[in-house]
Amino acid sequence: MANIKSSKKRALKSEKNRQHNKKYRSMLRTFIKKVNSAIFEKNIELAKKKFRKMQSLIDKQAQKNxxxxxxxxxYKSRLYSKIINLT
Structure with a gap:
């Protein structure tokens, strides 16, 4: 750990931010897996429903960098093209 007070604070803050980002990155992967599993099961309605939720989540995360x-x-393009190919 750093010796200077400001660098200690920065290290703690960056770790907190890393954990926060990790949570949302994991959530994104989970949503993508849910859409993919609905596509794999050939359930078009469920896939579209899950895709809409995933799409808004992805847009929010992209907006927050x-x-x-x-x-x-x-991500959105590839999953949507998979859904379209089911029909």
């Missing part, structure tokens, strides 16, 4: 906006767009 937890993930890059292009990555968010790529």
């Amino acid at each position: 937890l993930i890059h906006k292009n990555k968010a767009s790529r």
